[in-house]
Amino acid sequence: MPVKLGPSVKRVDRNTKKITIEHSYIKQTPKKELFELLNKGTTVPKVKQKIQNELVRRGVEIVWVAKNS
Numbered sequence: 001m002p003v004k005l006g007p008s009v010k011r012v013d014r015n016t017k018k019i020t021i022e023h024s025y026i027k028q029t030p031k032k033e034l035f036e037l038l039n040k041g042t043t044v045p046k047v048k049q050k051i052q053n054e055l056v057r058r059g060v061e062i063v064w065v066a067k068n069s
Contacts, residue, residue: 003050005029005037026054038062 006024013020026034037043038051055062 002027003054005047005050026050029054031055031058031060 002025004024005026008024009022011020011022012018034051034055038048038055043051052062
């Protein structure tokens with residue numbers, strides 16, 4: 001199974017009452033958004049590891065820089 005970034009969402013079309021399920025797979029997420037989530041301080045370590053694994057899979061080199069406070 002593909003790695004998920006967030007929970008699945010059920011969407012209901014109000015006209016037809018048809019239910020569609022949208023999955024948020026990490027492989028569909030743009031690199032820019034992944035880096036924003038990785039640098040955000042509130043991201044859970046489990047999700048950070050998933051993001052790092054996906055960036056390595058894509059061949060992106062992660063360079064850690066100290067934060068200037």
